[in-house]
Amino acid sequence: MSGRRRAYPQPQYAAGQPAAMASPQMNQFQQPQQQQQQYDPPAAYGIDQAQQQFQQMNIGGGGAAAPGIQSPNSGAAQVNQFQYQQQYQQPQQSPAGQTPQLGYDPYGAQPQASTGYGSAYGSVGGQAGGSAAIPLNQLYTTDLSRELPPPISDLSLPPPPLVLPANSTVIPNSETANANPDYFRTTLNVVPTNSGLLKKSKLPLALIVKPYNALKIDVENIPVTCDTTISRCRRCRGYINPFITFAENGRRWRCNFCNLLNDIPAAFEYDEISGTSKNKYDRVELNHSVVEFIAPKEYMARAPQPVVYTFIIDVSVHAVQSGLTGTITRTILESLDRIPNQNKTAKVAFIGVDSNLHYFRFNEGLDGTELMIVSDIEEPFLPSPSGLLVNLDENRQAIEKLLLDFPTYFEDTANQGFALGPALKAGHKMISNIGGKLVCFGATLPNIGEGKLSVRDEVGVSGKAKEAKALLTAADSFYKSFAVTCNSCQITVDLFLTSSAYQDVATLSNLPRFTAGQTHFYPAWTSAKFEDVTKLSKEVGDHLSQDIALEAVLRVRGSTGVRMTSFYGNFFNRSSDLCSFPTFPRDQSYCIEMSIEENLTKPVIYFQAAVLHSTCFGERRIRVMNLAVPTSPRLNDVYASADQLAITNYYTHKAIEKALSSSLPEAREYLISRVVDVLNVYKKELVAGNVSGASPLQISTNLRMLPLLLFTLTKHLGFRADRVPSDHRAAALNNLGSLPIPELIKSIYPSVYSLHNMPDEAGLPEVITTEDGQEQAVGDIVLPDPINDSKASWENYGLYLIDNGAELFLWVSGNVVPGLVQDLFGTDNLYAIPTGKTELPEFSFEESEFNFRVRAILNKIRDNKDSIVWKNLYVVVGGSSNEPIEISQQRDLMALRMWASSCLVEDKSATEPSYRDFLTSLKTKVSQ
């Protein structure tokens, strides 16, 4: 969590005075020396501002205080954290007078705020009078054209705080009562009271649900109820949550969704087993917003199923020669211990596929397996009634032996077929009475049997409007219909595709999408490259060791008046609001669009998402997440509390839908017109006084990154107008549709770190002062702060690290000092360093501190508790005027440079404008 700001956007201006504030801003940009003087203690903006306002209300007993808490500090209210930034940026003032990177001045990390979200949400409680209208977040305006380069530290801020009246929770001042944004957030943290206002605001209303935030259960710490008593509302079936109210002297509770009075179960007050009385306020479901209930037997249709993995492995000639078969079998062998198997009931099966199906039968307890080959792929049948799907623990020896010998069975094959469809059907037959996962590893286009695919003609349609329809839609309906049969048997399919030729990812990815699985694409993978092998085996290992949930369903409820309309993500939408997940992965998030059906009269509305699932250790549980959001009839409030990252996530899903249903240019148009709409609405409704001549690009401060994000989304691999191979595009669209918000934002707007001038503490463990005043170097590695994605600020002697969520690029500029090359790579000659997909040489701290620190930073970036992606490192050498001719003729290096540069999304590319040009074009569009 180092480097993450925890403050609500601290604005520079008071509301309604954009013009006056513009000039101090300009001053600031051009006179960096002044910043040193502006390190005042953080003024009371943001969260503290809310607190101060309430305090003033209490004292003054009346009207809301003016938001301009006296601080002519329109400049930065900096905290010492930022000193080092200013220091290292100053020497870099290029004589050309470029505007330096100061975008993130206004943010002060409030020391109090660092206690987490609780302080934001809980601070309001207990201060203001109960019935007074709670002043919601204040609206601050920024002018986009003056905020260049855009302040990207906004991207790592939490959403605007949810301001709730006091006493809205059953347990007063509860800090954990409202949902953590990592789990459950909405696009609008103040919901408009009627659908007319929602339409007028041109902002979407949607929920982003991410029930799991870590791959393993022990990393998260979700409280679990102590017994199987579940109290639900009789009418709306909502679960009891921290926002209910007790009525009749604490004997009954009133549901906050539908207002019905319900009884309190006896077990809340009295413990039968030990005969003692209990305090109902101690129960976790009244204290925390994210809880897990243990489900009684009424929630189970059958006994909880064990974890079942069926591995369908490509053994055709292409797979064997590229090394996929060998790598995968070795990876599975090493991951056998990591498969969640607490109950010792996990089962595995293996099927090898080329143009025949190869089954492996285990004899219980004996070593050795039989290999049975079935050539009939029209009607795949199981050659043996038992012994194909076996218990992992009991047959461990035989399984290990099989995995060791597996590649040898197929090493001389010349079979080019890949009957994926029949293999899937056979796998389905094998596990249809239990359910589980079919994990397929393919290196070839499925070319025989049911579901066979053919190469689609890309050249003819690329760049044209019908590209999306022709290349990105499913070519064969087998995959979608098979998904339906899988869902009825609780089977999930995951695909790992590693072909270097066309593999029709677009069609194949439909199968994981509708069975709650995931498609992983490794273009041009080969086991000859050590880094490829590392990436695939790490990702497969992490994927298999996830503590997945089984047989799950998700239902989202809201207060009366709100209805869930559309659902986006990898799952099967069974009925109007029930999403079924045969297995529930831990690294995806889901988006649910809502509509307001009737006028909302209450000041706060509530949402609840419940996931009924069986854990991997055989317990039936329900994970419930609750969220309370204030409502308001004023457009100002809605805009002031809109969450730009969640809105981006929603528009990403809509754009994918549009791309697949109409065309890519229309999807890009859609995103741009959304930006124009928001700016238009802001200009018409919210800017105080329509001052003509004022810049048309005014937007609320908490939304000021939205135009940038939607603009860079149009440049994303999935949507850009350049010629992109359709497999890459389909894989990119698939990722965009399932990534959680932090990874999604990184994919849309890659993080760039400047390493040659990083502060001294970057790359080393965080120094924490212990109680006795000593400083200890423990804690996380400190990362340098990200800089904007634009070459404009780059030095031609700099070392930069670009992280786009899937790859890491280490850009070594052409004119870098030889000392840096020596420190980092151990050689003096810039052109002798290994480029392309490679790893840095390892030097210890004493040999080369810089190398040590850079590798520590890389490890920290790659280490992720809730994603399985392992990012490959590509070393790129930048161009320079005195580079040898043969270097500039290396096509690989040129291609790498172009690829890395395409991650710098604020810049102009061959076909797309830069961000500044985009803003200029927006000016014309908005003024109309």
Added chain:
Amino acid sequence: MIQSTLIYRYDALPLCGSVDDDNTPGLMDQKKKCKLLITRITPNSEPQATIESGEFNIHYLIVSSIIYICICERTYPRKLAFSYLTEISNEFRNSHGQEALAATARPFGFSSFDNFLHKTKKIYQDQRAQSNLDKLNTELADVKKVMTKNIEDLLYRGDSLDKMSDLSSSLKSDSLKYRKRAQRINFEAMLRQYIPVVGVSLVFLFIIWYMFLR
């Protein structure tokens, strides 16, 4: 073949179930009926019984407040079914008996027992298990001792699973008593049937005697 196995506690808390059953609708139906069946089991119930249900037989065994149920085809020999149930009941009691009866047991909390169920089921599927029966306790599986009922009667016509032992002993004396009573009733009915005829004919004879023989 043993299609499915369920282990429940006396208060209808499920403890374990076999997971790799076929998902045919017929079997799902049977499982639903099993759940209803469990609610009908009282402390008075017969400790072992077979319930006939369409083309399946549901065999159950109650041992120390835990009910072991298996659903088999009708042709599967009852001896085998009950020896299977005995075997799993012994194993379950030895490994999980105490925890299962504690109040804090979770529904399906012992699903790890499924491994043993699976292995035992395979042994019993193998035809050679028939010959192994000699080693097993055959008294247990004696057909006469195991009560047989029909599922329809049980669920829908209010039949019960109560013990039949008391009833059968009194059956003999009761039946004698009823026999005597039935004979007497028969006699009385016959009397009642013929008395008017006899009466009328006596009067007739009397009139004739009076008129012709005076």
